[in-house]
Amino acid sequence: MRILAIIRQVLDAEESVYVDNRTVDLKGRKLVMDTMDEYGVEEALRIRERGAEAEIVVVGIGPARFEEALRSALSMGADRAIHVETDQEVDPIALSGVVAAIARKEEAQMIFCGGQQADWDSQALGAAVAEHLDWPALTWTRKLELKGTTLAGQRDAEDGVESFEVDLPAVVTTQQDLNEPRYPTLPNIMKAKRKEIRRETLESFGVALKVRSHGVEAQNRERLREVIDGRDAAAAASQLVAMLREKAGVMA
Amino acid sequence: MILVVVAHADGRVGRSTFGLIAAARQIGRSGPVTALVLGSGVAGVATEIAPYVDQVLVADREELAQYDPQVWAAAVAQIAHEGEADTILLTASRSGRESSARVAVKLDAALLEDVVSVVDRQGALVAERYSCLARVTERIEALSPVVVVSVKPGIFAAAEPTGAEPGEQYDVELAVPPARVRVTGKVRYATDRIALADADVVVSGGRGVGDAAGFERLVVGLADQLGAAVGATRAVVDAGWRPYSEQVGQTGKTVQPKVYIAVGISGAVQHLSGMNKSRLIVAINKDSEAPIFRVCDFGIVGNVESVVPAMIEQIAAARLSRAGS
Numbered sequence: 023m024r025i026l027a028i029i030r031q032v033l034d035a036e037e038s039v040y041v042d043n044r045t046v047d048l049k050g051r052k053l054v055m056d057t058m059d060e061y062g063v064e065e066a067l068r069i070r071e072r073g074a075e076a077e078i079v080v081v082g083i084g085p086a087r088f089e090e091a092l093r094s095a096l097s098m099g100a101d102r103a104i105h106v107e108t109d110q111e112v113d114p115i116a117l118s119g120v121v122a123a124i125a126r127k128e129e130a131q132m133i134f135c136g137g138q139q140a141d142w143d144s145q146a147l148g149a150a151v152a153e154h155l156d157w158p159a160l161t162w163t164r165k166l167e168l169k170g171t172t173l174a175g176q177r178d179a180e181d182g183v184e185s186f187e188v189d190l191p192a193v194v195t196t197q198q199d200l201n202e203p204r205y206p207t208l209p210n211i212m213k214a215k216r217k218e219i220r221r222e223t224l225e226s227f228g229v230a231l232k233v234r235s236h237g238v239e240a241q242n243r244e245r246l247r248e249v250i251d252g253r254d255a256a257a258a259a260s261q262l263v264a265m266l267r268e269k270a271g272v273m274a
Numbered sequence: 275m276i277l278v279v280v281a282h283a284d285g286r287v288g289r290s291t292f293g294l295i296a297a298a299r300q301i302g303r304s305g306p307v308t309a310l311v312l313g314s315g316v317a318g319v320a321t322e323i324a325p326y327v328d329q330v331l332v333a334d335r336e337e338l339a340q341y342d343p344q345v346w347a348a349a350v351a352q353i354a355h356e357g358e359a360d361t362i363l364l365t366a367s368r369s370g371r372e373s374s375a376r377v378a379v380k381l382d383a384a385l386l387e388d389v390v391s392v393v394d395r396q397g398a399l400v401a402e403r404y405s406c407l408a409r410v411t412e413r414i415e416a417l418s419p420v421v422v423v424s425v426k427p428g429i430f431a432a433a434e435p436t437g438a439e440p441g442e443q444y445d446v447e448l449a450v451p452p453a454r455v456r457v458t459g460k461v462r463y464a465t466d467r468i469a470l471a472d473a474d475v476v477v478s479g480g481r482g483v484g485d486a487a488g489f490e491r492l493v494v495g496l497a498d499q500l501g502a503a504v505g506a507t508r509a510v511v512d513a514g515w516r517p518y519s520e521q522v523g524q525t526g527k528t529v530q531p532k533v534y535i536a537v538g539i540s541g542a543v544q545h546l547s548g549m550n551k552s553r554l555i556v557a558i559n560k561d562s563e564a565p566i567f568r569v570c571d572f573g574i575v576g577n578v579e580s581v582v583p584a585m586i587e588q589i590a591a592a593r594l595s596r597a598g599s
Contacts, residue, residue: 237412238411240409
């Protein structure tokens with residue numbers, strides 16, 4: 023079986039966002055594998071460690087810097103990587119066509135990707151890839167088990183937790199509660215340096231962009247930031263209750 | 275034709291759908307605003323939505339009783355295609371976003387996802403959305419004539435009825451593919467409290483409340499006094515103090531109430547991305563350096579164990595004296 027794990031490289035969540043010339047300035051900032059995608063890489067590894075025979079291929083579609091994130095996934099234990107290199111901002115629907123083409127060529131049986139991208143705040147990729155391939159998708163999984171060719175587990179639905187079963191092939195989107203991603207060990211980091219990263223061009227996939235970005239603006243919502251000392255709890259509470267009543271119409 | 279996919283639960287139209295209709299009317303594209311009602315036993319839903327739209331398409335089928343994104347997307351795409359819809363609007367709930375992505379692929383359309391504004395500019399749809407963990411606003415343009423739009427709930431004010439005759443209802447024929455995902459069980463979240471997404475006031479708690487009992491006493495206690503919804507940080511959910519359904523943030527729910535009260539929350543960026551659009555943010559935390567104080571309107575640096583009970587007491591007393599007068 024072959025498993026694909028789709029990853030992105032994004033700004034570390036702890037970094038502040040600076041906007042320069044209508045783009046988020048990434049120069050000199052800490053960039054990491056999108057944590058949501060990292061859960062997918064980890065889960066693929068665990069499926070193999072629980073006994074499934076699988077090759078794990080990590081896929082990144084983005085600029086040259088994505089290589090670092092691909093190496094991180096290889097250091098975690100993925101077998102090889104495919105890097106579709108482009109400086110273009112490819113919208114998730116266009117991106118999904120590229121992922122689906124790779125999945126077909128690699129004859130993948132499972133595809134992991136994060137539930138939401140930390141750069142685009144998009145949740146579309148997993149479902150869109152599944153639609154291209156005419157596969158089911160299990161989004162927002164929190165528990166996963168492979169029994170033969172059946173995938174069973176639990177996922178977050180809108181109004182509760184759903185238990186599911188589905189026959190492979192399938193797309194799975196991942197999130198925090200699924201697992202705790204491992205830290206790469208030094209021997210594995212060394213080993214990863216020799217693993218293959220196959221480079222392909224975006225042009226070879228004949229992608230038509232569906233959405234164009236006109237750039238971003240920082241959100242500068244002014245907050246009042248009226249912060250008071252709460253050592254006198256009753257006095258502070260009464261000030262807050264009065265403020266809620268007068269300014270926010272709460273308990274009016 | 276502008277197709278609005280109606281979200282519904284327990285036989286009622288979801289609140290966000292009225293916002294979708296408002297968005298459909300403001301978008302500036304011609305053609306009737308058409309509601310699409312998918313489900314089983316949905317005649318009441320169709321009748322409820324009819325006064326707000328020009329026409330209603332109803333697919334009342336047993337196979338649609340259970341929501342399956344793949345099946346629903348096939349149905350929406352088929353109807354959009356046959357009705358020559360150029361704009362398809364869905365609610366950007368998690369399930370709505372999942373089926374929107376599928377509909378966009380099926381129709382070879384652009385997807386404008388989770389938008390807070392959308393308007394036609396000389397034939398092209400231009401929208402605004404939040405990105406980068408909701409810290410920037412991005413302006414995007416659809417590059418295809420047919421566009422699928424998922425609209426962030428709570429942004430557009432609910433539409434009023436058209437004032438004309440209720441929209442005519444039509445039953446539609448569908449070739450529904452079988453569902454592939456077998457749902458073998460479901461634990462529904464308790465719903466006795468107002469939903470996070472619908473609440474005017476949200477009281478949320480972080481690790482600073484100490485433990486599960488502290489959360490119950492302080493956060494739930496204050497929420498009860500205010501008739502508010504209860505929210506929690508990831509740390510609190512991970513610790514098992516509260517259910518995931520209450521989690522606010524990147525991997526939880528996004529809320530934008532009139533008032534958001536953060537109790538014992540330090541303000542990690544992942545949490546802020548789920549609540550930073552609230553109209554008024556109040557923070558109570560013992561650490562004056564906590565990031566939450568940089569994004570709040572009103573803050574108290576103090577012990578939540580003494581400040582919050584004092585608030586609860588004062589609000590309860592005010593209510594009693596009002597009830598007695």
